[in-house]
Amino acid sequence: MLVVEDDRAIADLICLYLRKDGFGTQVVTDGPAALAAVRAAKPVAVVLDIGLPGADGIEVCRAMRAADDWTPVLFVTARDEEVDRVIGLEIGADDYVTKPFSPRELLARLRSVLRRASLPASGTVLTVGGTRVDLDQRRAWAGDEEVALTSTEFDLLAHLMRQPGRVFERAQLLSAVWGYSAAAGTRTVDVHVAQLRAKLGAHSPIRTVRGVGYSADAA
Missing domain, CATH: 1.10.10.10 (Winged helix-like DNA-binding domain superfamily/Winged helix DNA-binding domain)
Structure with a gap:
């Protein structure tokens, strides 16, 4: 699981809960590093903060989708950034949580995103x-x-x-x-x-x- 968050305390909290839930984690703190990690590590999903140095989360998600990379993306965003959340969904994010958030809510939404990405075949x-x-x-x-x-x-x-x-x-x-x-x-x-x-x-x-x-x- 790739966690892209420049606030170390928040990144550590997210990783703590992800690891308790059985996920391996990698943390990067800026947009360019996020894109490099997505290409190199091929994570099962990306927990992506919007407010990042170098390139913000929206730019990262847009670049991923433009490269035909449909790895599930869960945005983490400040409560007052509704416009950014909407733009994020429009360019291909799968869901979002707002700060301050419950780690359990983040896990629940992330599990839901992963479940949707790996639904069993139905043949229909x-x-x-x-x-x-x-x-x-x-x-x-x-x-x-x-x-x-x-x-x-x-x-x-x-x-x-x-x-x-x-x-x-x-x-x-x-x-x-x-x-x-x-x-x-x-x-x-x-x-x-x-x-x-x-x-x-x-x-x-x-x-x-x-x-x-x-x-x-x-x-």
Whole structure:
């Protein structure tokens, strides 16, 4: 597990809990070192602070995704950095926790991210309108073009497409896809839906049901 955090006390706390949970850890303290460590160590996931010297966490995540590296990323961010959190999700982060955070919450969200990234094969292909997902290979297509999705984006899209026409409330999606309650806030659902629509373009099957939530429809 790669921990990218320039506050040594926070990094030590994160590593303490990760090691108790059975993870090996590596710590780096700036953006360029993070990118070098991702390439060299190939971690199972990255716990990534936004406020870093050299290159901030958003730049690091953007560079990873631009290089077609879809290693799960969990952002750690200050409570007042909502804009940065949203931008982070839009460029491909899988989830985030805000400072001050509970180490147990960080572990729970990290386990959820890892679970989504390694779901077992189901052997099913779903098609709604011009969008197709292969649940076995965890691949998605908009029309004839394959689309690169994060593990969270894929699971959100697949969850909607498994029951086309059904309207899911944001809280239901948060529970089913992220694995935690609506008390954590449903803004992340909206951000991931927006990002899916941007990636799928005119082929996106996702429909907003005003005041309720989202559904996947063929038309």
